Amino acid sequence: MSVGVDPSAKFAEYAHPERLVSTEWLEEHRGDAGLAVVESDEDVLLYETGHIPGAVKIDWHTDLNDPVLRDYVTGERFAQLLGEKGIARDTTVVLYGDKNNWWAAYALWVFTLFGHEDVRLLDGGRDKWIAEGREITTEAPNPTAVDYPVVERDDSVIRAFKDDVLAHLGNGPLIDVRSPEEYSGERTEIPGYPTENALRPGHIPSAASVPWARAAAPDATFKGREELEAIYKDDAGLNDGDDVIAYCRIGERSSHTWFVLTHLLGFENVKNYDGSWTEWGSAVRVPIVKGAERGEVPAL
């Protein structure tokens, strides 16, 4: 990695401490050669109201999603995007954003699909940075464009498609990270987001319900390792070595959970099913379960 890691004691507990930086660390290191800071928010204008000095903006929808195919951008487009932002293949990228780093984690997951090696999250995200009274600016940075290589996206390791989930049913755990109301089928959409709905409400048979934000503390940082182990192992029943698939509605909230399971708890085979409920809940011939119970996997 091109920039040193944050030696904070809290991070040392996690499986991959190098994947997080603290606000103090970023304050000290922003501006270092080889380090890029990227803001990724739910609100497409929030960055423009003020951001960490020098941070560039990447929007999950307009930058990372292909405008035509329901898929992520191509290797060519990703290379163009990062090159324009002044990010080289070996740049250390620190991502941060609003809402407990929800969308920042999604961007990090997409960066990982393209094999960008050194991607980290700012623990506590935008909210903590601002709450601590650290500097923000509306001045747009002017990064020098660099060459980013065209890299083929690898969808085989951390991304699950519908057929992968069907094959996984009964063979490994699933984590549903949506709200309890979405899980039980009282509603198909996240409260306040009824535009991304599905034909049928409920959850994938056998999936455990662990709303994504349970992993976050009130100050938007990640909870400590012990608390996370209690949530995902004791409550949800995951065991070391499990192959896990996480899903939500379009794959953004489950990116956050993917980050927790992979980088903080050290699960080595976690996939994010980005088709998620907007696909599963409308797909032909896939089973669902309604109600608060996980439910049985039917013979397929």
Added chain:
Amino acid sequence: MTPTPLPDALRDIRDDFLALEQPERLQLLLEFSNELPELPERYREHPDLFERVEECQSPVFIFVEVDDSDRVQLFATAPQESPTTRGFASILAQGLNGLSAQEVLDIPDDYPQTLGLTEAVSPLRIRGMSALLGRTKHQVTLKRVSA
């Protein structure tokens, strides 16, 4: 069938957006966001009067007045951390204040899609503005009947 002409203020706002390149359209939306007026004194202490627009990604609350001469005024409040939603609310507040109830009801439902923001903001987010317009019309209908 002749389409109802767009009220002047809404037409001007649309034309202003369409005259700009994509990145500048976002800046204009931010200006609208900053211009969303504070609630008048009489509503500041009355959150109960406001209707939450559930379809928006961020909390936004609206209240519509239809006065004795059938003129409409829209009040909206949304947090500073939700500039896009504030921008949408501000466009509508500026665009339809002072119109007659019928003129508000005649605003084409696809007005938000005509601002040229779908590329800069994404179609998904634009739907939040459609919901704002829909809820506004709904309140106008209710208040006109009850008046």
